[in-house]
Amino acid sequence: MDSDGAGDAFAAGCLFGRLTGGPSHRCGLFGAIAGAYACTVPSIRTDAIGRAELLAHAAELEP
Numbered sequence: 001m002d003s004d005g006a007g008d009a010f011a012a013g014c015l016f017g018r019l020t021g022g023p024s025h026r027c028g029l030f031g032a033i034a035g036a037y038a039c040t041v042p043s044i045r046t047d048a049i050g051r052a053e054l055l056a057h058a059a060e061l062e063p
Helices: 006-019 024-038 051-061
Strands: none
Touching: 006 024, 006 051, 024 051
């Protein structure tokens, strides 16, 4: 099993959404984006999605 930190990234994305005053659905969206990003990083590296990239991906997905 390869631990990729997707759950931690999801939690961080949700927390970011709550702390910035976002509605629940946006918090979930941020979490999903951050968790998915974590799955793309090889296990030998530690990397997190940046704020600008997170917001850009969220803007692409929101109606």
